[in-house]
Amino acid sequence: MSTQTLLPEGFSGLEPFVTGWALAGSAARAGRRGASTPEERAAFHAAAAGELPRALDYLDAKGFAAFDDADERLMNLMLSLGHVALAVEQQKDAEPRHARDRAHMHITRTPAGA
Amino acid sequence: MNSPTTFTPVGQDELDWLGTDPVPTRPYYDPEWFELEREAVFRRSWQQIGHVCELPENGSFIRRELEVLGASLLITRGKDGEVRAFHNVCTHRGTILVDEEAGKRSTFSCPYHMWTFGLDGGLISAPDFEAFHVTKAECALPQVACEVVGGLIFVHFGKPESSLREWLGPYANKLEMMPVARATTFSEYVYDINANWKLTYDNFQENYHLRFIHPSAAGPVTSPDNPFAYPTAYDFHGPHRSQRIWTKPDMDPPTGVQAMAFQRGAVCAMSDGILGTETAKDYLGLFPNFFLFGSPMQHFSHTVYPIAADKSRGVIRLYWIGEDETPSERFAREYFMATARDVHTEDRAVIERGHKGLASGALEYLHFQTQESLCRHLFNMVSERVEAYRAEKEGVPA
Incomplete structure (x- = not known):
């Protein structure tokens, strides 16, 4: 697959984050946050947070039924951003300790697919 | 200000x-x-154990474990749409009946000797049943009191002194x-x-x-x-x-x-x-x-x-x-x-x-x-x- 098709047109700036963060499943996304380094989180959040409104508007306009693989990856990327934003915007320096305790809270079901 | x-x-x-x-x-x-x-x-109180959205269709079921009472529960939505709870225990010799956490079925068969029960808990069939000394009616799954309020399913393992609604x-x-x-x-x-x-x-x-x-x-x-x-x-x-x-x-x-x-x-x-x-x-x-x-x-x-x-x-x-x-x-x-x-x-x-x-x-x-x-x-x-x-x-x- 060529890198141009990883994400929908207009979102190519986020392609470096696809491999690490465009994960299927809420538990996998939460787990990725827990296993990430502060540098990874900061880089992803800095690149993606400003794109969130535009990404959601684009995906809403398309609708789930018309999603292709690139759309699905963008969706999963934004869902991972939600988890990472909690670390970057809310927990901040407490995140490493928080991650250790959070591992006890097992996500078993979500409408997006656990 | x-x-x-x-x-x-x-x-x-x-x-x-x-x-x-x-x-x-x-x-x-x-x-x-x-x-x-x-x-x-816990044996004398209504306990919340699920939600009706887990039983979306007639034939839907969930299994719930309540460790505090050492109980395994089978909760079904019957052909009549009613939500019922039973002990998840085959009435032949006590084997746990259902392993899956949730699903949709019209019958439940015990893996041990194939006793088969309906969504209403009744014993439908059992191989060579004529050799037993009991009626099928006596072999229904033991039922547990079960009521729904606000979509929430509650069970009571004892004899409830009041309905769930009165209790709440x-x-x-x-x-x-x-x-x-x-x-x-x-x-x-x-x-x-x-x-x-x-x-x-x-x-x-x-x-x-x-x-x-x-x-x-x-x-x-x-x-x-x-x-x-x-x-x-x-x-x-x-x-x-x-x-x-x-x-x-x-x-x-x-x-x-x-x-x-x-x-x-x-x-x-x-x-x-x-x-x-x-x-x-x-x-x-x-x-x-x-x-x-x-x-x-x-x-x-x-x-x-x-x-x-x-x-x-x-x-x-x-x-x-x-x-x-x-x-x-x-x-x-x-x-x-x-x-x-x-x-x-x-x-x-x-x-x-x-x-x-x-x-x-x-x-x-x-x-x-x-x-x-x-x-x-x-x-x-x-x-x-x-x-x-x-x-x-x-x-x-x-």
């Missing part, structure tokens, strides 16, 4: 009837006391008004904890700890006139209790990704017609071990299942109306679930510390202040039941 409100906490005079004495610690860790609670509290009193109507009554799906996370169920539950019915244990989440919701974010009201009905959550009138608006989640989530909640409802600030604690928070955006339930005197399991669900209709809705739901999970994470860690300290036997008593009265109420309710049961067993008046 004037402060928008002056908060007045609930006064001790309103709560004097609960008592003010120190509370003995032993019931929070003693295995003998826990053995009494199994019978006095005014809280039944509140449940019916809350989004949970219309929920069709949910997000769920589960934790195991090395702590007594009451100690675990108590953490979630007092706000005194919020600013210390949840500095990130509690900071924006406290103010100089309510530095502990105490509730505006308490309410009690029989063994149940509730609080009305206070919200800071001049709260700073959220920023960043959080702001986007709230904005998108609010649009969805508005289209579901659950914004601004009367029950939005109600936080119900239904005896013995169930919470439901009325917040439309983070409408969560929390059940603390006892496993042993020093072990419990928490199941938290955020109930939603409809599947994810838009990517924005999916984003908001995942964010809200992750936010609640962050907060509960902080609780879990400190509760385990509490149990370890109490179980050391170092303290004979613990102390509840006025704004921890819901914890005191739970202790009183459990204590009354355990003492009555003990007296009943020993044949002396309580």
Whole structure:
């Protein structure tokens, strides 16, 4: 697959984050946050947070039924951003300790697919 | 600039009837006391164990384990649409009937000798049944009392003294008004904890700890006139209790990704017609071990299942109306679930510390202040039941 098709047109700036963060499943996304380094989180959040409104508007306009693989990856990327934003915007320096305790809270079901 | 409100906490005079004495610690860790609670509290109370959205069609079933009573339950939606609960135990020789956690079937066959039961619990067929000395009617699955209020499924392992609705009193109507009554799906996370169920539950019915244990989440919701974010009201009905959550009138608006989640989530909640409802600030604690928070955006339930005197399991669900209709809705739901999970994470860690300290036997008593009265109420309710049961067993008046 060529890198141009990883994400929908207009979102190519986020392609470096696809491999690490465009994960299927809420538990996998939460787990990725827990296993990430502060540098990874900061880089992803800095690149993606400003794109969130535009990404959601684009995906809403398309609708789930018309999603292709690139759309699905963008969706999963934004869902991972939600988890990472909690670390970057809310927990901040407490995140490493928080991650250790959070591992006890097992996500078993979500409408997006656990 | 004037402060928008002056908060007045609930006064001790309103709560004097609960008592003010120190509370003995032993019931929070003693295995003998826990053995009494199994019978006095859990076999004699309605217990919340699921939601009707888990049984979407006739033939849907779920299996639920209730360790506190050593029970496995099979809950079905029959051909007639009725929700029923049975012991998940084959009536031939006691084998656990169903292994799957959930599914859809018209019959359930025991793997051991192929006794086959219907959704109504009746024995449909059994190989060479003529060689037995019993009728099929006598071999139906043992039924457990099961009733639904507000979409929530409750079971009772004993002989209920009243219907679920009577037992819940005014809280039944509140449940019916809350989004949970219309929920069709949910997000769920589960934790195991090395702590007594009451100690675990108590953490979630007092706000005194919020600013210390949840500095990130509690900071924006406290103010100089309510530095502990105490509730505006308490309410009690029989063994149940509730609080009305206070919200800071001049709260700073959220920023960043959080702001986007709230904005998108609010649009969805508005289209579901659950914004601004009367029950939005109600936080119900239904005896013995169930919470439901009325917040439309983070409408969560929390059940603390006892496993042993020093072990419990928490199941938290955020109930939603409809599947994810838009990517924005999916984003908001995942964010809200992750936010609640962050907060509960902080609780879990400190509760385990509490149990370890109490179980050391170092303290004979613990102390509840006025704004921890819901914890005191739970202790009183459990204590009354355990003492009555003990007296009943020993044949002396309580």
